[in-house]
Amino acid sequence: MTALWWQAGVIYQIYPRSFQDTNDDGIGDLTGIGRRLEYLVSLGVDAIWISPVYPSPMxxxxxxxxxxxDVDPRFGTLADFDDLLMQAHRRGLKVLLDFVPNHTSDQHPWFVESRSSRENQKRNWYIWRDPAADGGPPNNWISDFGGSAWQWDKATRQYYYHAFLKEQPDLNWRHPAVQAAMYDVMRFWFDRGVDGFRIDVLWHMLKAADFPDNPPNPAYRSEMGEMHRLLQLHSTDQPEVHRIAADMREIADSYGARGQSERVLIGEVYLPVDRLMQYYGDTRPEVHLPFNFQLIDTPWGARSLAALIANYEAALPSGGWPNWVLGNHDRPRVAAKRGQAQARVAAVLLLTLRGTPTLYYGDELGLSDVGIEPSQVRDPRELREPGLALGRDPVRTPMPWDESENAGFTTVKPWLPLNADWPTRNVARMTEDSQSILTLYRRLIALRRNCLALSTGDFVLLSGEGEILAYERRHDAERLIVALNFGGRPHRLQLPDWARGSRLLLSTVDDATLVEGGAILLRSNEGVVLRAG
Known part of the structure; x- marks a missing residue:
């Protein structure tokens, strides 16, 4: 195949508040991202996805x-963004923005108008409903941050719907004017040269038109958080959302059709695989990459991962390109969930599976979740449901760059605390260490870039046993074997006949892995890449 950039490339997510501060306020900014572009080039990634930088009450x-x-003054100006985009493009880096189409701030001028009166022309740009017969909320829907998803407006005597915080009212995507306005937003950024969007909570955007109650979740446990008390049957994943996604895709494709670089749409969709696949599109193409989050939550073992990978590959529609994610700004870091040794194995898995990998900033350093004292909590989810470990602050902490004060992130107190081991777990120190996880990531990304078998080649699962997962990646005559030991004991893996005489390209431990007699001796918690022939 002739791969497009978003198929062969590696995407790197930046949480801008935590990447690099340049104006001494303890918060990262666009100029800071620009200052660190050379690091991203040296890492080898192909595109950066920047979490929201729009004006916001935060x-x-x-x-x-x-x-x-526009751009929030905390992050800079629109001119700063244009400069960052230019600098990134000069270095061959693509830039993706976070698009947040499901809801706005309650301070957005659209909502200010909408709530001003029932007669306002933007009233139906949002979801307003009369009270239930008892005067309470229109139905039983629950906010993802806990509590009713309906907020009473005393002035106009109706409820408005908010899937998240009450300060985040949902747009009414059934209204043609809303669709037109939001499509114009996409064009605004595409016209500036943005290479694509990650679409926030895509599966939330349409709600059942008659707003029936959601059914109870029979598997609910209190530690899951209140949002899971009900199944979001009617408040998410409605059939009509696919037309909206297809319209967005048509806009993105129109820019590529003008001879410009291909634009990409990535959809945040937390759904079972069969429903996730529908977001590739059927009669009309939808998003290029519906995010595949399965590696985050699946049981971390060779057999469960083998089944997951096989089922995902089998479910892909014709022409659908796979993708893989280990973490993001909402979920625990891979090193926190799997430990440092397995975080290295996970890096090999992420960067050698077939499909586009997305890497979360700091994971290449093996950052773990950072302990946040109650007085330091900033995340509204944790503030609303304390004690359930649902807060996202631990995975949004500042990037540690070096051993200087505040790890080179800022000259003042950072908005969230640094990882406690930042004097040793930082970019500068780990760059000098040939055995660091950062060096491993650099080697893996370089290997992926130089081997078509890894970036765009075919994928075949090989027979494995116990805690060993093995698979082949191949392109024409190039054949590679990836073998991963998810266990704490060494294991001898017999290689296929065609792989006899393979040589080691990379190991998560060191390059002393023994390959002889048609077999490889994998040490505990080791992942390797071999080249056949």
Whole structure:
């Protein structure tokens, strides 16, 4: 195949508040991202996805948008963004923005108008409903941050719907004017040269038109958080959302059709695989990459992962390109969930499976979740449901760059605390260490870039036993074997006949792995890449 950039490339997510501060306020900014572009080039990634930088009251740290066509002063200016985009493109880096179409801030001018009166022309740009017969909320829907998803507006005597915080009212995507306005937002950024969007909570955007109650979740446990008390049967994943996704894809494709670089749409969709696949599109193409989050939550063992990979590959529609994710700004870091040794194995898995990998900033350093004292909590989810470990602050902490004060992130107190081991777990120190996880990531990404078998080649699971997962990647005559030991004991893996005489390209431990007699001796918690022939 002739791969497009988003198929062969590696995407790197930046949480801008935590990447690099340049104006001494303890918060990262766009100029800071620009200052660190050479690091991203040296890492070898192909595209950066920047979490929201739009003007916002920051009740949910940028996911409450007050203006879709500008930059929040905390991060800089629109001119700063244009400069960053230019600098990135000069270095061959693509730039993706977070698009937040499901809801706005309650301070967005659209919502200010909408709640001003029932007669306002933007009233139906949001979801307003009369009270139930008892005067309470229109139905039983629960906010993803806990509590009713309906907020009473005393002035106009109706409820408005918010899937998240009450300060984040949901747009009414059944209204043609809303669709037109939001499609214009996409065009605004595409016209500036943005290479694509990650679409926030895509599966939330349409709700059942008659707003029936959601059914109870028979598997609910209190530690899951209140949002899981009900199944989101009617408040998410409605059939009509696919037309919206297809319209967005048509806009993105129109830019590529003008002879410009291919634009990409990535959809945040937390659904079972069979429903996830529908977001590739059927009669009309939808998002290029519906995010595949399965590696985050699946039981971490060779057999369960083998089954997951096989089922995902088998479910892909014709022409659908796979993708893989180990973490993001909402989920625990891979090193926290799997430990440092298995975080290295996970890096090999992420970067050698077939499909586009997305890497979360700091995972290449083996950052773990950072302990946040109660007085330091900033995340509204943790503040609303304390004690359930649902808070996202631990995975949004500042990037440690070097051994200087505040790890080179800022000259003042950072908005969230640094990882406790930052004096040793930082970019500068780990760059000098040939055995660091950062060096491993660099080697893996370079290997992926130089081997078509890894970047775009075919994938075949090989027979494995116990805690060994093995698979082949191949392109024409190039054949590689990836073997991963998810256990704490050494294991001898017999290689296929065609792989006799393979040589070691990379190991997560060191390059002393023994390959002889048609077999490889994998040490505990080791992952390797071999080249046949």
């Amino acid at each position: 009740v949910d740290f940028g996911y409450d948008v007050a203006d879709y066509c």
